[in-house]
Amino acid sequence: AGPPPCLPLALSRTGMGSDPGASPSNSSGCSVDEYHPGELIALSGAAPDTDWFIGSWSGTDNDGSTASTNQVTMPSSAHQVDVNYVQPPGQGTYDDRDSFISYNGSWLLTNPGAAYNGTLSYTTTVGASASFTFEGEGISLVYTKASNRGTMDIAIDGNPVTSLNMYAASTQFQQQWDSGTLSAGAHTITLTYAGGRTLVDIDALIVAEPPPC
Numbered sequence: 001a002g003p004p005p006c007l008p009l010a011l012s013r014t015g016m017g018s019d020p021g022a023s024p025s026n027s028s029g030c031s032v033d034e035y036h037p038g039e040l041i042a043l044s045g046a047a048p049d050t051d052w053f054i055g056s057w058s059g060t061d062n063d064g065s066t067a068s069t070n071q072v073t074m075p076s077s078a079h080q081v082d083v084n085y086v087q088p089p090g091q092g093t094y095d096d097r098d099s100f101i102s103y104n105g106s107w108l109l110t111n112p113g114a115a116y117n118g119t120l121s122y123t124t125t126v127g128a129s130a131s132f133t134f135e136g137e138g139i140s141l142v143y144t145k146a147s148n149r150g151t152m153d154i155a156i157d158g159n160p161v162t163s164l165n166m167y168a169a170s171t172q173f174q175q176q177w178d179s180g181t182l183s184a185g186a187h188t189i190t191l192t193y194a195g196g197r198t199l200v201d202i203d204a205l206i207v208a209e210p211p212p213c
Contacts, residue, residue: 004037006030008078015055015085017048020070027074037076044069046083051186053133055086055100066102066131088135088186091209093142096121096202104129114173115203116142122201129192130202138208139179139189143201145172150196156182156189166200174203 011019020043027036046068057063059081060070089100095117105128110120149166193200
């Protein structure tokens with residue numbers, strides 16, 4: 001059999017930001033940006049412009065990632081990878097299944113009628129998290145209090161804000177935690193199951209209106 005083929009890999013983006021880079025820059029015996037099928041290629045350097053962020057990737061081994069790095073296993077044909085930059089959503093209510101909410105770890109879906117929009121996302125895995133980047137001056141978490149609910153750590157822009165105890169003796173849907181007023185601009189809220197009892201849930205996120213002048 002002859003040598004494996006050298007196939008082109010194109011790197012691009014949608015939205016506003018930089019193209020990702022690839023390492024290595026080529027497979028052995030191939031020209032730059034050409035690779036053998038099966039080659040594992042590291043992707044890095046994805047940098048969004050101001051007020052944009054990474055919403056997803058296309059053509060990678062982990063298209064749901066919102067990180068600036070990723071990887072792709074070269075298929076047996078010419079291939080393209082895109083990093084998809086999006087602008088953060090503004091004022092409004094975002095259901096737990098909204099595509100702007102990024103989940104990490106094991107999260108499950110359920111459909112109680114009393115929840116906002118009739119849906120909840122929950123996790124029983126300590127350390128599982130969800131993040132949401134938005135443009136606004138406040139954020140609210142809609143969640144459920146119940147006898148099996150534990151504690152959720154809440155951080156905004158990487159800074160711990162509170163540990164929210166979701167326990168209650170009886171089930172109470174559409175409870176709300178409010179961040180208070182934030183500076184104008186883009187922010188990221190991160191929600192992490194810290195432990196205690198069985199699970200925590202996310203029902204919705206509400207980006208607040210600007211405060212009155």
